[in-house]
Amino acid sequence: MIDDEVRIMNQEVTAFEAAVARIKAGSHPHAEAKALYEDLGVDERLGLLDGDTPFWEGMAEIARGYNQRPYVHGEVARLGVPGIRFVDGPRGCVPGQGTAFPVSMARGATWDPSLEEKVGEAIGREVRAQGGNLFGGVCINLPRHPAWGRAQETYGDDPHHLGEFGAALTRGVQKYAMACVKHFAVNSMENARFHVDVTIDEATLHEMYLPHFKRSINEGAAAIMAAYNSVNGDWCGQNTYLLTEVLRDQWAWDGITGSDFIFGLRDAAASLNAGLDVEEPFSQVRGMHLRKALEDGQTSWEYVERAGLRLLTVQLRSYAACVEQDPPVAVMANAEHRALAREVAARAMVLLKNATGGGAAVLPLDPDTVQSIAVIGRLAVRPNMGDLGSSNVHPPSATTPLEGIRAAFPGARIIVVDQDDPEAAAKAAREADVAIVVVGFDERDEGEFIGAGTLTDPELLGLFPPRPAGVEMPKPKKGAGMTAGEGYGGDRTSLRLRPIDEEIIRAVGAANPRTVVNVVAAGAVISENWRHNVPAIVMMWYPGMEGGHALADVLTGAHNPSGRLPYSIPTSEEHLPAFDRDAHAMTYDRWHGQRLLNKLGVEAAFPHGFGLSYTTFGIREGSVTSGPDGITVNATVANTGERDGHHVVQVYGQRTDGIHAGEWLLAGFLSVFVPSGRTIDVAVPVSLTALGSWNPATKSIEAPAATSVLFRVGAHAEDPQALHLAVAASRPQP
16 A cells, blocks of 8 residues: 555556556455545545536537547546546447447347447447547337337347347447446437336336346446436436436446436436436536535435445446557457458348249349349448437448449449439349349438427526527537437338338339349338338348448358347337327337237237248257256257358247236347258257246346246247247156
């Protein structure tokens, strides 16, 4: 200790660095945080609890470009405390020119958490290379309706699947930086996010909308960002039930909680009392009101210390655990990360249909025999990596579908029709060996949204500090992701393609029996007006900076399609929950997605977990074992076709007793690579908690007994070839 004090006085190391060294040597982070906190003055203690940038200065910075550098909260330079240095996501590192990975929904379609962990490692390195230490991009909100504008930022609509991917991204990121999970909680409406109140009963909340958050923080997530909306009458940024009763009392979590940006809390004292640790990203509501609230007794210095100690502890813990503190800037979008982005994009694409055309399956396409290709669609000739909101990444380059096709078919004649012209599209299709149509959505159709009325809403404007003389309300650059009133983003107004796109698809399908439709989207796209008119359909998502090359990899068979839908696609909007994007009040229940289709007794166009391949797989010889590590489904996966490929073994469980008896829920999955003609034995971990029910007496989810569960093991939720298994009841001892 004396040596550390001498070195600090000699400015060889800071007090924070010395504390980190002691933690590495075995000291407890809480004790070191307490010692640092005792050395802070009053202003420094309050400064931990919000952003370091004055509000209007920060707003002007956002207008020039969102998150061009990390947003800093609670830096204490004299002690070397770095503060929370926030970098957004989730499709990559927002500052600098980083790797634009496929959107999270695409990555969820890989059904491979180990691959997502690699993505987390790459993002974590880039965050640190840009001077950040917290990644705010572990988005695991459950999209109860596919119209949600930010569906692209999450992984799917099943709690177990969401939790495994949130945990994987957390593991990867936290090798380099703190991982922040968002938006807590019940956040799945974009246009109404600043005013909607969601009513939800306690059982539905804990069984459907919180398990994935619990899974991610159990994996070690350092932070949670509260949502904008209110839940059961209380704003999430000052919701005592969510921030204290659930996170602290029920889950015993000791990380930090932060507000969503600018409109994330309404009352300085109430937020601190409820358990919100830091206001993000600037000095705003707390900067204006917290001192007065302390003087008036609306809150206490005890709560200031509680939040401050948490904020210091997570920083110390993170810096002591990081495998690399300062990766070089050259890591940004380097060759390794680009290759990973391409691999993930190819692994994510879902082959929805591959019927015969001209006597043979349309896909894959052989570059040696295809002599002419019609490439059709406005989205074929432009990068389309997702919305322009807070998740927007700025890679140094991006590949369009057209560029990827040209690179993969160097000897073919390419005919391009990028206008909304069905007649020209059909003509081009008739002149080509194959027609490739790219349709779907872009940043104008779905994504993060601030409406024109947001910056004129008196309640929201009341959260802003007084505007200094001569300072005008900043106007974001045209096309910036959060530009108000310019027609960017928001919840989708339709789940179907544009009428002109559907007309083009039908015209091209009639003109060329070898037509492939590639859909760019995040949530479900209802395709009943056209899917029967074409032989091949690929869900290509928003595929990131290497998306054009990845699409070509899938179309040519350089990559055997392995993506599986992370949700179901219905045949009608009538088979979905109610959705009003302008609602001020909504009630959420447990029925959405595949489970709602099952309840209604209707078939999906494409069920949950569905996806085709260029080879054939079978799952056989299954059994269920119960041991000290939990339940495992054992099976043999056979590749009976002529191509190597990945298959996703999916385990759905059904309780035979209890209040949810009869429902099929995802309880386990495993992506496995199987060479052609080979069989692989797999052991799929199964979560009985995913089938559990809320016990109000114990305030916890109680898992069913393994002997009261039936398991269905197959390729998707409605697989007619699925194995049906059960745990054998214990035999009485003689």
